[in-house]
Amino acid sequence: MILPVSWNIVEARLEKAMGILNDETPMAFEGPFHVGIDLGTSDVVLMVLDGSGEPVAVFLEWAEVVRDGVVVDFLGANDIVFRLKEKAEKKLNISITGASTSFPPGTDPRLSTNILENQLIEVLHASDEPSCVARLLHLDKTAVVDVGGGTTGTAVVQKGNVVFSDDEATGGTHISLVIAGHFGISVEEAEKRKRKSEEYGILALATPTFQRICHIVSCHIQNQEIDQFIFSGGTCSLPGLSRLFEKELGRKILIPKHPILLTPLAIAALGFS
Numbered sequence: 001m002i003l004p005v006s007w008n009i010v011e012a013r014l015e016k017a018m019g020i021l022n023d024e025t026p027m028a029f030e031g032p033f034h035v036g037i038d039l040g041t042s043d044v045v046l047m048v049l050d051g052s053g054e055p056v057a058v059f060l061e062w063a064e065v066v067r068d069g070v071v072v073d074f075l076g077a078n079d080i081v082f083r084l085k086e087k088a089e090k091k092l093n094i095s096i097t098g099a100s101t102s103f104p105p106g107t108d109p110r111l112s113t114n115i116l117e118n119q120l121i122e123v124l125h126a127s128d129e130p131s132c133v134a135r136l137l138h139l140d141k142t143a144v145v146d147v148g149g150g151t152t153g154t155a156v157v158q159k160g161n162v163v164f165s166d167d168e169a170t171g172g173t174h175i176s177l178v179i180a181g182h183f184g185i186s187v188e189e190a191e192k193r194k195r196k197s198e199e200y201g202i203l204a205l206a207t208p209t210f211q212r213i214c215h216i217v218s219c220h221i222q223n224q225e226i227d228q229f230i231f232s233g234g235t236c237s238l239p240g241l242s243r244l245f246e247k248e249l250g251r252k253i254l255i256p257k258h259p260i261l262l263t264p265l266a267i268a269a270l271g272f273s
Protein backbone atom coordinates (compact mmCIF):
# COMPACT_ATOMS: atom_id res chain seq x y z
CA MET A 1 0.00 0.00 0.00
CA ILE A 2 1.22 3.47 -0.81
CA LEU A 3 0.33 6.19 1.67
CA PRO A 4 -1.68 8.39 1.72
CA VAL A 5 -4.99 6.77 0.73
CA SER A 6 -8.38 8.27 -0.09
CA TRP A 7 -11.31 8.65 2.31
CA ASN A 8 -13.31 6.05 0.31
CA ILE A 9 -10.56 3.46 0.69
CA VAL A 10 -10.39 4.17 4.42
CA GLU A 11 -14.17 3.71 4.74
CA ALA A 12 -14.01 0.40 2.81
CA ARG A 13 -11.17 -0.88 5.02
CA LEU A 14 -13.01 0.12 8.19
CA GLU A 15 -16.07 -1.78 6.96
CA LYS A 16 -13.90 -4.82 6.35
CA ALA A 17 -12.20 -4.46 9.75
CA MET A 18 -15.58 -4.28 11.51
CA GLY A 19 -16.72 -7.38 9.58
CA ILE A 20 -13.82 -9.48 10.95
CA LEU A 21 -13.71 -7.94 14.45
CA ASN A 22 -12.77 -10.62 17.01
CA ASP A 23 -13.15 -13.34 14.37
CA GLU A 24 -10.71 -16.10 15.31
CA THR A 25 -11.51 -18.40 12.35
CA PRO A 26 -8.15 -19.50 10.91
CA MET A 27 -7.47 -18.35 7.35
CA ALA A 28 -4.83 -19.18 4.77
CA PHE A 29 -2.45 -16.24 4.77
CA GLU A 30 0.86 -15.57 3.07
CA GLY A 31 3.06 -12.59 2.42
CA PRO A 32 4.05 -9.43 4.24
CA PHE A 33 1.90 -7.89 6.97
CA HIS A 34 1.86 -4.90 9.30
CA VAL A 35 0.59 -4.86 12.85
CA GLY A 36 -0.81 -1.93 14.83
CA ILE A 37 -1.47 -1.97 18.57
CA ASP A 38 -3.68 0.77 20.04
CA LEU A 39 -3.50 0.91 23.83
CA GLY A 40 -6.50 3.05 24.70
CA THR A 41 -8.22 4.22 27.84
CA SER A 42 -11.25 2.01 27.17
CA ASP A 43 -9.95 -0.75 24.97
CA VAL A 44 -6.90 -2.30 23.38
CA VAL A 45 -7.03 -3.07 19.64
CA LEU A 46 -4.59 -5.14 17.60
CA MET A 47 -5.00 -4.92 13.82
CA VAL A 48 -3.08 -6.80 11.13
CA LEU A 49 -3.00 -5.47 7.56
CA ASP A 50 -1.84 -7.50 4.58
CA GLY A 51 0.73 -6.22 2.07
CA SER A 52 -1.90 -4.17 0.24
CA GLY A 53 -3.24 -2.56 3.42
CA GLU A 54 -6.39 -4.68 3.79
CA PRO A 55 -7.32 -5.72 7.35
CA VAL A 56 -6.91 -9.48 7.83
CA ALA A 57 -7.20 -9.75 11.62
CA VAL A 58 -8.72 -7.34 14.17
CA PHE A 59 -9.00 -8.07 17.87
CA LEU A 60 -10.44 -5.71 20.48
CA GLU A 61 -10.62 -6.20 24.22
CA TRP A 62 -12.32 -3.71 26.57
CA ALA A 63 -9.91 -2.70 29.29
CA GLU A 64 -9.13 -0.23 31.98
CA VAL A 65 -5.39 -0.28 31.77
CA VAL A 66 -4.89 3.34 30.71
CA ARG A 67 -6.29 6.46 32.38
CA ASP A 68 -6.04 9.93 30.84
CA GLY A 69 -3.42 8.63 28.46
CA VAL A 70 -1.32 7.04 31.18
CA VAL A 71 -0.93 3.28 31.60
CA VAL A 72 -2.17 2.58 35.12
CA ASP A 73 -2.21 -1.21 34.94
CA PHE A 74 1.03 -2.33 33.33
CA LEU A 75 0.45 -6.04 33.99
CA GLY A 76 -3.15 -5.87 32.77
CA ALA A 77 -2.05 -4.15 29.56
CA ASN A 78 0.66 -6.78 29.04
CA ASP A 79 -1.81 -9.61 29.49
CA ILE A 80 -4.22 -8.12 26.96
CA VAL A 81 -1.51 -7.51 24.36
CA PHE A 82 -0.29 -11.09 24.89
CA ARG A 83 -3.81 -12.48 24.35
CA LEU A 84 -4.56 -10.36 21.27
CA LYS A 85 -1.19 -11.19 19.71
CA GLU A 86 -1.74 -14.90 20.30
CA LYS A 87 -5.19 -14.75 18.68
CA ALA A 88 -3.85 -12.99 15.58
CA GLU A 89 -0.89 -15.37 15.32
CA LYS A 90 -3.17 -18.40 15.52
CA LYS A 91 -5.70 -17.03 13.05
CA LEU A 92 -3.12 -16.18 10.38
CA ASN A 93 -0.46 -18.77 11.28
CA ILE A 94 2.16 -16.01 11.64
CA SER A 95 4.66 -14.90 14.23
CA ILE A 96 4.39 -11.25 15.29
CA THR A 97 7.82 -9.88 16.15
CA GLY A 98 7.28 -6.19 15.32
CA ALA A 99 4.41 -3.68 15.44
CA SER A 100 3.54 0.01 15.41
CA THR A 101 1.86 1.77 18.29
CA SER A 102 0.67 5.20 19.40
CA PHE A 103 0.14 7.45 22.41
CA PRO A 104 -1.90 10.58 23.15
CA PRO A 105 -0.17 13.81 22.02
CA GLY A 106 2.03 15.29 24.71
CA THR A 107 2.41 12.05 26.69
CA ASP A 108 5.47 9.84 27.01
CA PRO A 109 5.58 7.26 24.15
CA ARG A 110 7.37 4.84 26.46
CA LEU A 111 4.09 4.18 28.28
CA SER A 112 3.00 2.26 25.16
CA THR A 113 6.34 1.13 23.76
CA ASN A 114 7.41 -0.49 27.06
CA ILE A 115 4.40 -2.79 26.90
CA LEU A 116 5.21 -3.95 23.37
CA GLU A 117 8.86 -4.48 24.24
CA ASN A 118 7.87 -6.43 27.32
CA GLN A 119 6.04 -8.82 24.98
CA LEU A 120 9.18 -9.06 22.81
CA ILE A 121 7.48 -7.05 20.06
CA GLU A 122 9.88 -4.67 18.36
CA VAL A 123 8.42 -1.17 18.09
CA LEU A 124 8.64 -0.33 14.38
CA HIS A 125 6.84 3.04 14.50
CA ALA A 126 5.31 5.12 17.30
CA SER A 127 3.33 8.28 16.65
CA ASP A 128 0.62 10.19 18.51
CA GLU A 129 -2.96 9.06 17.81
CA PRO A 130 -4.37 11.90 15.67
CA SER A 131 -1.06 12.18 13.78
CA CYS A 132 -1.39 8.51 12.74
CA VAL A 133 -4.74 9.31 11.11
CA ALA A 134 -3.23 12.41 9.54
CA ARG A 135 -0.52 10.29 7.90
CA LEU A 136 -3.02 7.79 6.52
CA LEU A 137 -4.94 10.37 4.47
CA HIS A 138 -3.72 13.13 2.21
CA LEU A 139 -4.75 16.25 4.08
CA ASP A 140 -4.39 19.99 4.03
CA LYS A 141 -6.00 22.68 6.21
CA THR A 142 -7.48 19.86 8.28
CA ALA A 143 -7.72 19.08 11.96
CA VAL A 144 -7.85 15.41 12.91
CA VAL A 145 -9.61 14.93 16.23
CA ASP A 146 -9.53 11.62 18.14
CA VAL A 147 -12.23 11.48 20.80
CA GLY A 148 -11.51 8.25 22.65
CA GLY A 149 -12.61 6.99 26.04
CA GLY A 150 -10.49 9.26 28.18
CA THR A 151 -8.91 11.84 25.92
CA THR A 152 -9.51 14.23 23.04
CA GLY A 153 -6.44 14.68 20.84
CA THR A 154 -6.12 17.09 17.94
CA ALA A 155 -3.56 17.12 15.13
CA VAL A 156 -3.47 20.07 12.72
CA VAL A 157 -2.34 19.15 9.22
CA GLN A 158 -1.12 21.71 6.69
CA LYS A 159 0.01 20.51 3.24
CA GLY A 160 0.30 16.92 4.48
CA ASN A 161 2.43 17.77 7.52
CA VAL A 162 1.32 17.68 11.14
CA VAL A 163 2.21 21.15 12.41
CA PHE A 164 0.62 20.90 15.84
CA SER A 165 -0.86 18.27 18.14
CA ASP A 166 -2.27 18.40 21.64
CA ASP A 167 -4.47 16.40 23.95
CA GLU A 168 -6.82 16.90 26.87
CA ALA A 169 -8.39 14.46 29.29
CA THR A 170 -12.04 14.57 28.21
CA GLY A 171 -13.74 11.76 26.28
CA GLY A 172 -16.43 9.10 26.24
CA THR A 173 -15.92 8.16 29.89
CA HIS A 174 -17.06 11.63 30.89
CA ILE A 175 -20.24 11.16 28.86
CA SER A 176 -20.85 7.83 30.62
CA LEU A 177 -20.49 9.61 33.98
CA VAL A 178 -23.08 12.19 32.92
CA ILE A 179 -25.48 9.40 31.86
CA ALA A 180 -24.87 7.50 35.13
CA GLY A 181 -25.56 10.64 37.17
CA HIS A 182 -28.68 11.53 35.20
CA PHE A 183 -30.34 8.12 35.52
CA GLY A 184 -28.83 7.22 38.91
CA ILE A 185 -27.24 4.05 37.47
CA SER A 186 -23.76 2.48 37.48
CA VAL A 187 -21.15 3.55 34.92
CA GLU A 188 -21.26 0.03 33.45
CA GLU A 189 -25.02 0.37 32.86
CA ALA A 190 -24.48 3.88 31.49
CA GLU A 191 -22.00 2.44 28.95
CA LYS A 192 -24.76 0.11 27.73
CA ARG A 193 -27.37 2.89 27.48
CA LYS A 194 -24.89 5.06 25.58
CA ARG A 195 -25.02 2.51 22.77
CA LYS A 196 -28.84 2.75 22.67
CA SER A 197 -28.57 6.44 22.06
CA GLU A 198 -31.98 7.14 20.55
CA GLU A 199 -33.89 5.12 23.14
CA TYR A 200 -32.36 7.08 26.04
CA GLY A 201 -31.95 10.53 24.47
CA ILE A 202 -28.18 10.34 24.89
CA LEU A 203 -27.27 13.02 22.36
CA ALA A 204 -29.18 15.70 24.27
CA LEU A 205 -27.65 14.56 27.58
CA ALA A 206 -24.17 14.51 26.11
CA THR A 207 -24.41 17.83 24.25
CA PRO A 208 -22.74 19.95 26.99
CA THR A 209 -19.80 17.50 27.08
CA PHE A 210 -19.50 17.62 23.30
CA GLN A 211 -19.64 21.42 23.45
CA ARG A 212 -16.74 21.26 25.89
CA ILE A 213 -14.88 18.92 23.53
CA CYS A 214 -15.47 21.41 20.68
CA HIS A 215 -14.15 24.20 22.91
CA ILE A 216 -11.00 22.14 23.58
CA VAL A 217 -10.60 21.54 19.84
CA SER A 218 -11.13 25.25 19.08
CA CYS A 219 -8.33 26.08 21.55
CA HIS A 220 -6.09 23.46 19.92
CA ILE A 221 -6.53 24.91 16.42
CA GLN A 222 -6.19 28.57 17.41
CA ASN A 223 -4.81 30.76 14.59
CA GLN A 224 -4.66 27.83 12.16
CA GLU A 225 -6.37 27.89 8.78
CA ILE A 226 -8.75 24.90 8.95
CA ASP A 227 -11.33 23.94 6.30
CA GLN A 228 -12.45 20.59 7.68
CA PHE A 229 -12.36 18.28 10.68
CA ILE A 230 -11.90 14.52 10.60
CA PHE A 231 -13.21 12.81 13.72
CA SER A 232 -11.93 9.47 14.96
CA GLY A 233 -12.41 7.45 18.18
CA GLY A 234 -15.24 5.36 19.58
CA THR A 235 -17.05 8.31 21.15
CA CYS A 236 -17.82 9.60 17.65
CA SER A 237 -20.02 6.50 17.09
CA LEU A 238 -22.96 8.39 18.67
CA PRO A 239 -25.50 9.13 15.93
CA GLY A 240 -26.13 12.80 15.11
CA LEU A 241 -22.69 14.11 15.97
CA SER A 242 -21.84 15.48 12.52
CA ARG A 243 -24.54 18.11 12.79
CA LEU A 244 -23.60 19.03 16.37
CA PHE A 245 -19.90 19.39 15.48
CA GLU A 246 -20.73 21.36 12.33
CA LYS A 247 -22.80 23.80 14.37
CA GLU A 248 -20.14 24.19 17.06
CA LEU A 249 -17.07 24.31 14.82
CA GLY A 250 -18.54 25.89 11.68
CA ARG A 251 -16.57 23.70 9.25
CA LYS A 252 -17.06 20.58 7.15
CA ILE A 253 -17.09 17.45 9.37
CA LEU A 254 -16.06 13.95 8.32
CA ILE A 255 -16.82 11.00 10.62
CA PRO A 256 -16.29 7.49 9.25
CA LYS A 257 -18.93 4.81 9.75
CA HIS A 258 -16.78 2.91 12.28
CA PRO A 259 -14.75 5.64 14.03
CA ILE A 260 -13.60 3.28 16.81
CA LEU A 261 -11.37 1.45 14.29
CA LEU A 262 -9.93 4.43 12.42
CA THR A 263 -7.03 5.08 14.81
CA PRO A 264 -6.08 1.36 15.04
CA LEU A 265 -6.17 1.16 11.21
CA ALA A 266 -4.00 4.26 10.96
CA ILE A 267 -1.52 2.86 13.51
CA ALA A 268 -1.18 -0.42 11.58
CA ALA A 269 -0.71 1.58 8.35
CA LEU A 270 2.33 3.32 9.88
CA GLY A 271 4.13 0.14 8.77
CA PHE A 272 3.81 1.37 5.17
CA SER A 273 5.49 4.70 5.82
Ligand SMILES: Nc1ncnc2c1ncn2[C@@H]1O[C@H](COP(=O)(O)OP(=O)(O)OP(=O)(O)O)[C@@H](O)[C@H]1O
Nearest residue numbers: 040041042043148149150151172173233234235237
Ligand atom coordinates in the same frame (compact mmCIF):
# COMPACT_ATOMS: atom_id res chain seq x y z
N1 LIG B 1 -21.63 2.78 19.74
C1 LIG B 1 -21.08 3.66 20.58
N2 LIG B 1 -21.75 4.79 20.91
C2 LIG B 1 -21.20 5.68 21.75
N3 LIG B 1 -19.99 5.55 22.32
C3 LIG B 1 -19.29 4.44 22.02
C4 LIG B 1 -19.78 3.44 21.13
N4 LIG B 1 -18.84 2.48 21.01
C5 LIG B 1 -17.82 2.85 21.79
N5 LIG B 1 -18.08 4.02 22.39
C6 LIG B 1 -17.23 4.75 23.34
O1 LIG B 1 -15.98 4.96 22.72
C7 LIG B 1 -14.98 5.06 23.74
C8 LIG B 1 -13.81 4.20 23.33
O2 LIG B 1 -13.30 4.70 22.12
P1 LIG B 1 -11.79 4.44 21.68
O3 LIG B 1 -11.60 2.97 21.53
O4 LIG B 1 -11.50 5.29 20.52
O5 LIG B 1 -11.04 4.95 22.98
P2 LIG B 1 -9.60 4.62 23.51
O6 LIG B 1 -8.65 4.57 22.37
O7 LIG B 1 -9.67 3.41 24.36
O8 LIG B 1 -9.34 5.89 24.44
P3 LIG B 1 -8.24 7.06 24.38
O9 LIG B 1 -7.90 7.26 22.94
O10 LIG B 1 -8.89 8.21 25.02
O11 LIG B 1 -7.11 6.50 25.18
C9 LIG B 1 -15.62 4.58 25.04
O12 LIG B 1 -15.90 5.72 25.87
C10 LIG B 1 -16.92 3.93 24.58
O13 LIG B 1 -17.94 4.07 25.54
Ligand SMILES: [Mg+2]
Nearest residue numbers: 040129148263
Ligand atom coordinates in the same frame (compact mmCIF):
# COMPACT_ATOMS: atom_id res chain seq x y z
MG1 LIG C 1 -7.55 6.00 21.40
